[in-house]
Amino acid sequence: MSNLKDLNQTYSSMRLVALAAVGLAIVTMVVSGGLVFHAYGVVGQRVYVVGNGGSTAMALAESPEDHTEYEMRNLVRTFALNMFGHDQYTFKNNLNTALPLIDDMGGRLLYDGFKKGAVLDNYIKFGARTTASVDSIVLDTNTLPVKGRLYIRQKAFIGDRQSKSMPMGMSFELTNTHRSNFNPFGLMITRFNYIPYNPEASEKEKRILQAQKDRDDAQLQQAKVEAEEAQKEAAQ
Template structure:
């Protein structure tokens, strides 16, 4: 009887040990499989960067994404640097701005500066230019991104401001590698000048309508005080799009 009990005890012990070994083997197998999967995934994303000092392995990052804030900040910085300088910062600013625009577009702007003798005029008249960015409009729904920028360039001779020139341009933005010279990872392409005609926002339209309505009211009050009828063109409200009515012009009947 004692031998039977010992046999049962030994069987239970062996069964427990066997189950523990099986569970341990499964855990090890799953861990090894997951580790192998991670290694193969990283190996597939591994690239080699060749430099003057040799080659180094690196993991490829996922596709970079750019926000409208980043793109707008890049365009603003480019415009202020490319078109705002004096005789001391001319070369430095161009060196900083040119990596942000494609080669042909940058050369065209630089050649325009040379033809206009911009640097020579800075030196001759102690002049400088300052660029103020009024607005930037971006369309980042499709690639390549597109946009327009509206600015005003102020020209100073000594301490006196001589001119304020409106300037606008359209452009595309393509994605490129980030670098020390271009930390944004965006490159300006198809840069071209356009007429300065920025879109009018809803708030600006409402302000123009209120301004025109106030002007019409003052004209009517002045005409009534003088005892004369106001001209027909001045008694009409501003057009629906918010643009002020031309003096003396009667809008067409609806």
């Protein structure tokens, strides 16, 4: 009985290692589609949380000069960090901050891609989270409406494990809108779409992922050895 118990424990260890790898792969695929699950209700009903630094002024910008390039970049950065980075606890609030900054068409484009991944369910199931970092924001302020491109990297985490960063490129235009508590910038992201972006992983990320792979390989090898020893003991 003791040998069988040891064997079961060994197989359980191997299964946990495998499940962790599968779980991370699932979350990584989910992240590729983006992150919304509850977003349909948010986009349709437009129920938002007032963000910090909001303005109650209802002034309609009359010319591009009413918006500084800093303000434009801040809008895009706020959108990107909230739309593509959260966990099960911050998911809804982050979307409530991001969605007022993009038009309905763009919001639904994101939603349709994200819904397929059941993101919130995976957050809860795997205890996962995602982070986003902005590589660059490129703006052409000589055009009207202003055209831009956004380049970010997104990572998924399960416990202390992380996925390879997923680069995403996006094109968009910025159009004038009313300032409000929900959108204090007086600008809105429109004509949103994904574009190719394939940068090299940083050396730091490569080292982290290699160390993680070495650790996983060692754990799997140890689990195999323990399984073989348990089998031999059970056969005696």
